[in-house]
Amino acid sequence: MMRRADRLFQIIQLLRRSSRPVTAAEMAAELEVSVRTIYRDVADLIGQRVPIAGEAGFGYVLDDAYDMPPLMLTSDEVEAAVLGAQWVAANGDVVLANAARDLIAKILAVVPEQLRPMITAPSMSARPPFQKLNDGIDIVRLRQWIRTGGKVRISYRDEEGAESERVIWPIIIGYFDNRRTIAAWCEKRQDFRSFRTDRVVEAAFLDEKYPGPPGALRLRWKQAILDRYAAREKDCQAGRKRSAVPFMQ
The missing domain is CATH 2.30.30 (SH3 type barrels.)
Incomplete structure (x- = not known):
């Protein structure tokens, strides 16, 4: 089961990536918890001064001005970023390929120690072009x-x-x-x-x-x-x- 701290972080991520109000039911379905849990978590986030607006039944939105540390990445997010960067490095034009390699190096430099093996020894790899x-x-x-x-x-x-x-x-x-x-x-x-x-x-x-x-x-x-x-x-x-x-x- 997802830790509560991780779930609160994921709720913020869901709101950040959406251009419209997100209902509690939608968040509950993606995070595999009850709607009541989402209501309680959103109320806690608002109590922690996270600028979330909305109400039950209508949906919630996150203020565009809100910012979090940009590289609070989960293990899945690191693997997704590395896999995508591998593909671009192999298939993109020269400028994009170099940018993808730089991206991997920057992620490696800032992620916590326990996430670095996912970059130096990834479990997935993008296929090079034929x-x-x-x-x-x-x-x-x-x-x-x-x-x-x-x-x-x-x-x-x-x-x-x-x-x-x-x-x-x-x-x-x-x-x-x-x-x-x-x-x-x-x-x-x-x-x-x-x-x-x-x-x-x-x-x-x-x-x-x-x-x-x-x-x-x-x-x-x-x-x-x-x-x-x-x-x-x-x-x-x-x-x-x-x-x-x-x-x-």
């Missing part, structure tokens, strides 16, 4: 353009080998075992598209910004994905209904 990815675009610079909302002009070779020129608004870089992809708004298609980085023949990073903040474009992209999944599911359900109707001559 082959080196040949990107046709500067991934480091692309990440900067994504953060600032810049446009990129690319010459792109499709699966059939045909080349075309596009101006894209990059949103996010997707990492897979054998390729990287760029999710972006394509001005030519006036829609969201994905582009494999190894099929980019040439790239020019433009000074021009696309309209609106990068976060708004990312939300539009996520909604477009949800809409496509919903439409696909609707088509599948319609197909199942049609197949259920007996054939009549």
